[in-house]
Amino acid sequence: MTTADGRKVIEDGDIAAGQNVWQAMGGMEMGSVWGHGSYVAPDWTADWLHREAATILDRWARAELGRPYEALDPPQRAAYRERLRLMMRVNTYDPGQRTIVVDPVRAEAIRATAAHFEDVFARGRADYAIPAGAQTDPSSLRRLTAFIFWTAWAACTERPGTRVTYTNNWPFEPLVGNTLTGDAWIWTGVSVIVLLAGIGAMAWWQASRHGEPDPDPARRPSADPLLHTRPTPSQRATVKYFWVVSLLILVAGSMTGQWLSVMNRLGTGTAWFYLGHSGYAYIDTGRLWQIVLLVGLLLWLFLVARAAWPALRDPDPGTRSLLALFLLASVAIAGFYGAALGYGRHTNLAIAEYWRWWVIHLWVEGFFEVFATVVIAFLFARLKLVSTGTAGRSVLLASAIFLAGGIIGTAHHLYFSGTPAVVMALGACFSALEVVPLLFVGYEGLENLRLSRATPWVRSYRWPIYCFVAVAFWNMVGAGLFGFMINPPVALYYMQGLNTTPVHGHAALFGVYGWLGIGLMLFCLRALRPEAAWKEGPLRFAFWCINGGLMAMILFSILPVGLLQTRAAVEHGYWYARSAEFLHSPGMNTLRWLRVPGDSIFALGALVLVGFVFGLATGHSLDRSHPNPLEEEQG
Amino acid sequence: MFLPGLAECPAPRMLGISPAFNNLVFFVYQRDLDSFIFPSRPEGDNMRRYWILLIAVVVVSFSVLGWVGLRIRAGAPPMPSG
Numbered sequence: 001m002t003t004a005d006g007r008k009v010i011e012d013g014d015i016a017a018g019q020n021v022w023q024a025m026g027g028m029e030m031g032s033v034w035g036h037g038s039y040v041a042p043d044w045t046a047d048w049l050h051r052e053a054a055t056i057l058d059r060w061a062r063a064e065l066g067r068p069y070e071a072l073d074p075p076q077r078a079a080y081r082e083r084l085r086l087m088m089r090v091n092t093y094d095p096g097q098r099t100i101v102v103d104p105v106r107a108e109a110i111r112a113t114a115a116h117f118e119d120v121f122a123r124g125r126a127d128y129a130i131p132a133g134a135q136t137d138p139s140s141l142r143r144l145t146a147f148i149f150w151t152a153w154a155a156c157t158e159r160p161g162t163r164v165t166y167t168n169n170w171p172f173e174p175l176v177g178n179t180l181t182g183d184a185w186i187w188t189g190v191s192v193i194v195l196l197a198g199i200g201a202m203a204w205w206q207a208s209r210h211g212e213p214d215p216d217p218a219r220r221p222s223a224d225p226l227l228h229t230r231p232t233p234s235q236r237a238t239v240k241y242f243w244v245v246s247l248l249i250l251v252a253g254s255m256t257g258q259w260l261s262v263m264n265r266l267g268t269g270t271a272w273f274y275l276g277h278s279g280y281a282y283i284d285t286g287r288l289w290q291i292v293l294l295v296g297l298l299l300w301l302f303l304v305a306r307a308a309w310p311a312l313r314d315p316d317p318g319t320r321s322l323l324a325l326f327l328l329a330s331v332a333i334a335g336f337y338g339a340a341l342g343y344g345r346h347t348n349l350a351i352a353e354y355w356r357w358w359v360i361h362l363w364v365e366g367f368f369e370v371f372a373t374v375v376i377a378f379l380f381a382r383l384k385l386v387s388t389g390t391a392g393r394s395v396l397l398a399s400a401i402f403l404a405g406g407i408i409g410t411a412h413h414l415y416f417s418g419t420p421a422v423v424m425a426l427g428a429c430f431s432a433l434e435v436v437p438l439l440f441v442g443y444e445g446l447e448n449l450r451l452s453r454a455t456p457w458v459r460s461y462r463w464p465i466y467c468f469v470a471v472a473f474w475n476m477v478g479a480g481l482f483g484f485m486i487n488p489p490v491a492l493y494y495m496q497g498l499n500t501t502p503v504h505g506h507a508a509l510f511g512v513y514g515w516l517g518i519g520l521m522l523f524c525l526r527a528l529r530p531e532a533a534w535k536e537g538p539l540r541f542a543f544w545c546i547n548g549g550l551m552a553m554i555l556f557s558i559l560p561v562g563l564l565q566t567r568a569a570v571e572h573g574y575w576y577a578r579s580a581e582f583l584h585s586p587g588m589n590t591l592r593w594l595r596v597p598g599d600s601i602f603a604l605g606a607l608v609l610v611g612f613v614f615g616l617a618t619g620h621s622l623d624r625s626h627p628n629p630l631e632e633e634q635g
Numbered sequence: 636m637f638l639p640g641l642a643e644c645p646a647p648r649m650l651g652i653s654p655a656f657n658n659l660v661f662f663v664y665q666r667d668l669d670s671f672i673f674p675s676r677p678e679g680d681n682m683r684r685y686w687i688l689l690i691a692v693v694v695v696s697f698s699v700l701g702w703v704g705l706r707i708r709a710g711a712p713p714m715p716s717g
Contacts, residue, residue: 001715012716098716154712166712317682350711354704389682396685400692407696411703420710423703 001100009107010146016346018147021140024272025121026262027279030130032578033151034167034417035496036353037281041128042578043497046171048113048152050575053175055109056084085177088156089165100153114145127580135264151349154418168424170416170493171574183421184489191428191488198436202401206440221384224457226527238303250296254289261286273345280356283340290340297334304330318388322381325395326374332367350418357413364509365434365479366406370399372516376448376468379523385451385458398437405433415489416496424489431487438480445472461526463539467519470547474511482507482554494569498577500562503554510550518609525616533626538612545605552598561591 001010022033031041054069057080061069069077092101102110118141124132135141154166156176169178260266261276275286283290304327311323339362342355377391411419411427445468452458452465482504486495495501522539564587569577576582615621 010715015714093713093715095713098713100715150712150714157712159710166710321682321686348708348711348714351704351708354707392682393685396682396689400685400689403689403696404692407693408699408703410700414707418710418712419707422706426699426703 001102003104003107004101005104007104007107009102009110010149011142014143014146015150016147018143018145018150019349020273020345021135021144022147023279024261024266024276025135025144025264025279026258026277026284028281029262029277029279029284030134031128032497033148033349034155034353035170035574036413036417037497039497039499039502039578041125041130042580043171043574044117044148045151045155045167046173046573046575046578048117048148049155049171049173049176049178050573051113051116052106052109052149052152053084053088053173055112056087056105057081057175059105059108060084081175084175088176089158091157091160093157110149114142114149117145117148118142125580127584137264137268140264140268159420164421166418167416168419168421170496172494172569173573173575175573180490180493181421183424184415184493187425187428188488188490190425191432194429195432195435195484198405198433199439202436202440206443222455222457224460224530225382225384226530229527229530231528234303234307241299241303250285250289250292253292254285257286257289258284270345278340280343280352282360283356287341290337294334294337294341297337301330301334316388318390318392319381321392321396322374322378322388325370325392325399326378329367329371329374329399333363333371336362336367348418353414353417357410361410361413362407364513365409366403368513369402369406372471372512373398373402375516375520376471379464380448380451383458383461385454401437402434405430405436409434412487412492415492428487428489432484435480435484435487438475438483441472441475441480445469445476448472460530460533461523463534463536463543464519464523464526466543467515467522470515470543471512471519474507474515474550478504478507478509478511494566494574494577495562498562498565498569499558500566503559503562506558507550507554521613525613529616533623534616535612535621535623538608538615538621542605542609542612545601545608547605549598549600549602549605552601553595554598556598557591557595561588564588564591 001015002008028037031037032039032043033045035043035045037043057069057077060080060083061067061072061076065072065076069080072080087103087106093099094101120128120130121135121141121144122133124130124134135144155171156165156173156178158165164181164183165178168184169181172178172180257266257275258277261272266272266276273286274288278284278286278290285293308323308327312320312327314320314323337359339355339358342358343352347355374395377386377395380386381388381391407430408426409431411423412431413427415424415427448465448468452462452469458465482500486492486500486504526534565577565582568582582588612621
């Protein structure tokens with residue numbers, strides 16, 4: 001990269017090497033680029049772009065008018081901004097030479113901005129939670145800043161033949177003419193219409209099902225069908241498997257590797273890539289640990305499939321369908337982590353993002369949803385509270401509906417990460433469809449509640465079932481409402497990477513999969529000793545504390561912080577919403593501290609739940625005054 | 636579900652739609668959509684149709700997502716050598 005008169009601005013290979021430096025240091029866990037990453041430090045793309053633009057404006061003003069840019073009259077500032085817009089947005093990339101040519105004044109601004117960033121990473125910034133000495137190697141610092149420059153260059157440079165930048169004009173930065181595109185407006189409107197159409201279709205379908213007869217209550221068993229079940233030796237053996245594979249090898253190994261990488265202890269070779277930190281959020285572990293996790297998941301799949309395979313010969317089509325879907329969801333959960341292997345050390349960030357979202361989105365908003373639906377239906381069928389035919393049909397249709405929006409909906413994470421406009425069109429429309437079944441998930445919650453009261457013995461399963469009701473509630477609120485809040489392109493343009501994202505993320509991830517995990521754990525613990533009655537007080541306390549704490553955390557802290565950030569982004573530019581200047585203002589600090597009550601209530605509930613589970617092993621959580629149904633049977 | 640007179644409706648002819656196509660739509664509507672919404676077929680038969688629907692959704696959706704990936708690769712911001 002050179003100036004028009006041939007002077008080098010960035011050395012050959014520094015941008016690609018800088019991407020690796022950024023990854024090895026933790027990448028998306030340390031601020032964000034293109035809006036993807038963590039939220040304490042700034043978005044480096046937006047921060048660089050604003051600093052570079054402001055530096056150029058000031059240099060022009062001082063050189064030509066002898067005054068700083070901020071001291072100029074509005075018409076003079078407007079004239080400089082237009083000059084800046086025309087200079088910054090022009091695409092000077094030469095595909096043949098693989099070079100970019102920049103104006104000398106821009107080269108000076110790049111050097112000044114790079115010096116600021118080198119200072120941030122070398123001397124640290126408490127406001128960004130970056131310690132002193134995060135990166136001290138001069139060549140690594142030079143490469144790191146070259147990579148951050150490239151993300152900002154892509155964000156303000158127009159694609160050949162278009163008037164929008166490689167990132168669809170993201171981030172919002174009026175200084176360089178980065179404003180909402182026509183595509184963003186159009187596909188936001190279309191996505192809302194698609195959502196309304198989907199809701200209409202779903203309401204019609206739900207209404208048509210209203211007349212279906214309920215399963216015959218007389219066919220429900222009079223006693224718990226799992227009363228005489230005992231865990232098999234292979235089921236007990238899985239405990240060892242999870243301890244050895246999950247904790248010892250994977251967690252200890254990958255966390256050690258990540259720590260060494262972030263602390264720059266893995267050298268400048270390739271060890272960071274294989275043993276250290278990938279730099280990509282949610283698939284953070286080094287390549288070796290990713291492969292170990294994939295192998296572990298495939299082993300888990302083998303254990304599940306080996307147990308379920310013989311039951312696939314069951315003559316009942318409902319049972320076969322349920323089991324086949326359960327196995328398919330398990331195959332997808334195990335196999336789709338393989339997409340994490342889709343990127344390599346030198347993969348373009350836009351393509352790495354595509355594969356990263358294959359793992360995160362297709363897991364969370366695709367196959368985990370299918371898995372959750374199948375497992376809950378499977379458990380109710382196992383308890384003979386619903387017929388396998390009804391469960392099989394419902395699960396097949398629900399899976400088709402979830403996946404119809406969920407698979408192509410992956411694109412809604414990629415609106416602004418160096419992708420063409422067609423990604424925005426498909427992502428906006430199909431992810432709007434994802435919301436439709438979530439808005440109707442209340443039917444499922446009510447059905448679960450009804451089943452929890454179906455027969456007297458089901459009462460002993462009521463806390464696992466209440467967890468499944470919580471899954472339905474948070475699916476609607478966390479995934480549906482808060483998900484759609486940040487989903488349309490116009491909304492995400494301003495909200496990407498603000499606290500509005502964890503509003504959706506926390507409510508949906510813990511609310512749905514946290515409660516699903518707790519519900520499944522309680523169901524298994526219940527089924528291990530169905531004859532033993534539980535003390536329900538601690539469970540009731542934990543259930544309401546965890547739900548209440550999660551809601552308090554969202555409503556009193558991260559939602560207001562996110563909405564105020566959104567207003568700041570709309571009024572001043574995206575960089576400002578993520579700046580220390582705004583986030584550490586007194587009002588925002590108070591709102592951030594307001595997380596403490598909700599988080600504390602949540603943590604208290606979690607501790608009581610853990611205590612309850614340990615109490616099951618020691619006997620402290622058992623209600624011995626309750627009659628033992630097995631002894632009653634024998635008596 | 637049955638809408639009497641749909642097959643004889645003049646609207647399709649006025650719009651230039653052939654009577655044969657109109658009859659086909661009517662047949663699909665009356666025989667398939669109707670029973671899809673209000674299933675009355677044997678359970679195994681319904682289950683097979685739901686499986687076909689699910690497999691079609693998965694195949695078509697992943698084909699589109701794969702095509703999206705190719706477009707992203709072709710349009711990714713270039714990284715200069717310097």
